[in-house]
Amino acid sequence: MEFLDLSQQISAGGTVRLPGSKSISNRVLLLAALAEGETEVRDLLASDDTERMLDALKTLGVGVDALAGESWRIKGCGGRFPVRQAELFLGNAGTAFRPLTAALALAGGDYVLRGVARMHERPIGDLVDGLRQLGGNVTYLANDGFPPLHLKPATIRAGGTVQVRGDVSSQFLTGLLMALPLTGETATVDVIGELISKPYIEITLAIMARFGVQVQREGWQRFTVPAGSRYVSPGTVYVEGDASSASYFLALGAIGGGPVRVEGVGRDSIQGDVRFAEALAQMGAEIEMGPNWMAARAPKSGLVAVDLDCNHIPDAAMTLATTALFAKGTTTLRNIASWRVKETDRIAAMATELRKLGAVVEEGEDFIRVTPADLKPAAIDTYDDHRMAMCFSLVAFGTPLRINDPKCVAKTFPDYFERFAGVTQAAPVVAIDGPSASGKGTVAARVAAALGFAYLDSGALYRLTALAAQRAGVDWADEERVAAIAAALDVEFLENEIRLDGQLVGDAIRTEAMSAGASKVAALPAVREALLFRQRAFNTKPGLVGDGRDMGSVIFPHAPLKVFLTASAEVRAERRYKQLIEKGLSANLTDLLLDLQQRDERDSQRSVAPLRQERDAKLLDTTGLTIEQAVDQVLVWSREALK
Ligand SMILES: Nc1ncnc2c1ncn2[C@@H]1O[C@H](COP(=O)(O)OP(=O)(O)O)[C@@H](O)[C@H]1O
Numbered sequence: 267m268e269f270l271d272l273s274q275q276i277s278a279g280g281t282v283r284l285p286g287s288k289s290i291s292n293r294v295l296l297l298a299a300l301a302e303g304e305t306e307v308r309d310l311l312a313s314d315d316t317e318r319m320l321d322a323l324k325t326l327g328v329g330v331d332a333l334a335g336e337s338w339r340i341k342g343c344g345g346r347f348p349v350r351q352a353e354l355f356l357g358n359a360g361t362a363f364r365p366l367t368a369a370l371a372l373a374g375g376d377y378v379l380r381g382v383a384r385m386h387e388r389p390i391g392d393l394v395d396g397l398r399q400l401g402g403n404v405t406y407l408a409n410d411g412f413p414p415l416h417l418k419p420a421t422i423r424a425g426g427t428v429q430v431r432g433d434v435s436s437q438f439l440t441g442l443l444m445a446l447p448l449t450g451e452t453a454t455v456d457v458i459g460e461l462i463s464k465p466y467i468e469i470t471l472a473i474m475a476r477f478g479v480q481v482q483r484e485g486w487q488r489f490t491v492p493a494g495s496r497y498v499s500p501g502t503v504y505v506e507g508d509a510s511s512a513s514y515f516l517a518l519g520a521i522g523g524g525p526v527r528v529e530g531v532g533r534d535s536i537q538g539d540v541r542f543a544e545a546l547a548q549m550g551a552e553i554e555m556g557p558n559w560m561a562a563r564a565p566k567s568g569l570v571a572v573d574l575d576c577n578h579i580p581d582a583a584m585t586l587a588t589t590a591l592f593a594k595g596t597t598t599l600r601n602i603a604s605w606r607v608k609e610t611d612r613i614a615a616m617a618t619e620l621r622k623l624g625a626v627v628e629e630g631e632d633f634i635r636v637t638p639a640d641l642k643p644a645a646i647d648t649y650d651d652h653r654m655a656m657c658f659s660l661v662a663f664g665t666p667l668r669i670n671d672p673k674c675v676a677k678t679f680p681d682y683f684e685r686f687a688g689v690t691q692a693a694p695v696v697a698i699d700g701p702s703a704s705g706k707g708t709v710a711a712r713v714a715a716a717l718g719f720a721y722l723d724s725g726a727l728y729r730l731t732a733l734a735a736q737r738a739g740v741d742w743a744d745e746e747r748v749a750a751i752a753a754a755l756d757v758e759f760l761e762n763e764i765r766l767d768g769q770l771v772g773d774a775i776r777t778e779a780m781s782a783g784a785s786k787v788a789a790l791p792a793v794r795e796a797l798l799f800r801q802r803a804f805n806t807k808p809g810l811v812g813d814g815r816d817m818g819s820v821i822f823p824h825a826p827l828k829v830f831l832t833a834s835a836e837v838r839a840e841r842r843y844k845q846l847i848e849k850g851l852s853a854n855l856t857d858l859l860l861d862l863q864q865r866d867e868r869d870s871q872r873s874v875a876p877l878r879q880e881r882d883a884k885l886l887d888t889t890g891l892t893i894e895q896a897v898d899q900v901l902v903w904s905r906e907a908l909k
Pocket residue numbers: 700701702703704705706707708709813841842845888889890891892893894896
């Protein structure tokens with residue numbers, strides 16, 4: 267599985283131009299297709315969900331032309347799709363599936379609508395019931411109440427009243443409302459139960475109005491589409507930036523110092539999720555807003571927990587769940603039952619993954635309660651849910667972490683992690699690589715102490731793996747079993763000692779036998795893979811000095827300073843000889859030189875992460891240098907690079 271490892275972050279600040287809103291993009295595309303006349307849609311969101319809608323419209327015979335940038339020209343079909351029989355695949359795009367179901371059921375053709383497996387688990391029965399009340403001929407192709415669906419031509423009962431439940435997904439009401447003008451008659455929708463996510467209905471009504479259809483609304487219970495309503499292109503439509511996407515960056519500002527400014531949505535937005543900013547303000551964040559922008563910064567006294575009804579911001583509320591990890595006290599997010607029928611069961615997913623990090627979480631049918639704790643590194647699963655991936659990126663302010671399947675963000679925000687990197691600053695790494703006994707460990711430990719950084723002796727992990735394998739009677743060449751041992755190593759790095767399975771092993775791993783064993787197990791790709799995240803998890807604040815063979819090439823490729831430390835083989839053999847003798851271990855200079863040359867050869871020639879000087883690494887030959895001189899040089903470079 268693909269993954270993305272995030273280092274611990276130190277600060278956040280800067281400006282992000284947001285991608286277009288998903289909710290607005292897909293509504294505008296559908297209404298532009300149903301309208302009379304051509305519509306130019308500017309700043310459309312480029313993502314999986316909008317691609318599903320664009321593909322569907324093309325399949326239905328609607329003229330769809332890509333213009334420069336993220337602009338599209340849609341040739342409206344005046345309420346009648348040219349293609350009368352088609353099979354559509356809509357992925358996991360709820361904002362495409364629900365409204366298209368409604369529009370196509372009333373459009374009088376023969377259509378099959380399918381999605382990915384998760385889409386087939388997301389309820390649609392309430393919408394289908396509404397469409398059947400109008401005479402729509404809709405059949406379930408698998409399970410009752412769920413996609414896939416077969417829509418057949420039907421005689422639509424014009425006029426009258428349709429009842430639809432409002433407490434499962436507001437997208438049912440959105441779908442019905444957008445489709446009703448196709449009947450040409452007066453139609454009224456009565457909402458049964460409390461209508462959730464009302465701000466999304468406001469978006470629907472605002473966009474319908476933009477295309478010339480005024481819905482009359484009595485509270486949130488009754489909506490009437492007048493007879494003779496028809497969609498007419500307004501010419502050009504600009505899609506606002508995505509307010510849900512804004513939530514991650516505002517939260518970054520609130521957690522990481524800020525200010526982080528988002529452009530594309532602001533005070534004048536029609537999206538309900540802009541009210542996420544109010545929730546963040548309640549947590550103490552300092553919020554500023556203009557017509558088309560918002561900015562957040564951290565409060566001096568720190569964020570505080572909230573107890574909040576989140577019905578009006580169901581998507582952005584997820585961002586509060588991970589922001590809560592940085593707030594004092596226990597945060598409770600209420601009235602979020604709709605999370606359970608989204609891309610995944612978001613309450614369950616959120617609780618499971620937060621617990622992996624050490625947070626204390628309580629979940630109920632329609633709420634989640636999060637109490638912060640000392641966060642520990644973990645690999646976070648994202649459940650093919652873009653928002654899970656984006657929410658958990660915030661956790662990097664508390665601990666390094668791994669995000670599994672990070673590309674799921676493509677649903678709404680394909681370059682999210684690049685933008686994230688653009689406004690955050692990671693804890694820096696000084697990467698020191700080089701051959702055996704070049705002085706890496708000595709120099710790295712002293713540089714770390716001088717900078718106040720943590721120190722990673724990566725070679726020790728390979729030595730520990732070799733020792734643990736030997737103790738378990740596992741051959742150093744048995745890749746699978748050695749990798750399993752590496753993955754499960756129970757290690758504790760103390761000030762000047764190392765514990766393996768509770769026992770002190772500082773000297774046991776330094777013997778020449780273990781040097782040879784380490785270099786053998788280090789050549790096994792599965793072993794290196796197993797130790798990858800464990801090493802990256804050392805990248806905490808304020809920073810890290812790591813030494814080894816692949817610190818700069820594989821483990822920390824973005825390290826602001828990479829040093830390649832070396833010395834002549836003879837000098838290195840002498841150094842190692844002295845080191846061993848001082849430790850009271852036996853040693854033979856000739857054997858040491860030979861062994862070291864063999865190890866250099868094996869480390870340089872292996873297929874994975876071979877020892878070599880990276881192009882962006884600075885070379886330091888310590889053959890004629892004292893330790894102090896070597897340390898001073900690396901410190902000079904560090905101060906330059908970390909400025
Ligand atoms: N100029 C120098 N720089 C670093 N170490 C040196 C230097 N001169 C001698 N040494 C000694 O060399 C030995 C090997 O260094 P070490 O840090 O263990 O190397 P490595 O981690 O590269 O295997 C140590 O005993 C160290 O004190």
